[in-house]
Amino acid sequence: MSPTAKFLIGLAAMLVMGWVYHGPLGNGAAFIDGLEGTARQAVAETELPGIEVRLGHDPLSRAATLSGPADDFQREGQGEFPGITDRVRAVEGLSGVGWADEGGPDAGLPLLAETLLGLFIAYLLGLALGWLIFGRERRDSYL
Numbered sequence: 484m485s486p487t488a489k490f491l492i493g494l495a496a497m498l499v500m501g502w503v504y505h506g507p508l509g510n511g512a513a514f515i516d517g518l519e520g521t522a523r524q525a526v527a528e529t530e531l532p533g534i535e536v537r538l539g540h541d542p543l544s545r546a547a548t549l550s551g552p553a554d555d556f557q558r559e560g561q562g563e564f565p566g567i568t569d570r571v572r573a574v575e576g577l578s579g580v581g582w583a584d585e586g587g588p589d590a591g592l593p594l595l596a597e598t599l600l601g602l603f604i605a606y607l608l609g610l611a612l613g614w615l616i617f618g619r620e621r622r623d624s625y626l
């Protein structure tokens with residue numbers, strides 16, 4: 484079997500495993516639900532009624548969209564007083580935050596694309612590391 488075929492088979496197998504983990508096994512949706520819950524908790528700590536936060540679900544996305552009645556001070560805060568946007572932006576794992584009436588956040592890449600891109604890069608790094616360690620021609624040392 485040619486080295487190119489081996490490379491492509493390995494790459495395809497790895498991408499399929501990433502897709503299965505993300506989609507059919509439900510880990511992508513669980514991750515987004517967890518982020519959304521943490522973002523909702525950050526909004527609830529402000530004690531402002533009617534403010535909602537929603538992450539992208541079709542396709543899954545780490546971008547948070549805020550909606551509800553809030554003035555500029557409540558949204559953006561001032562100085563040492565963080566606004567709602569800053570509190571949600573502080574949630575680890577979110578890619579962006581925006582208000583629905585201001586156009587929402589930049590959606591960026593869907594979570595599946597982020598996952599597959601990360602796996603592709605890890606595959607290439609693993610392949611390069613394997614080549615560096617095991618792929619070089621060995622030379623016998625004459626002492």
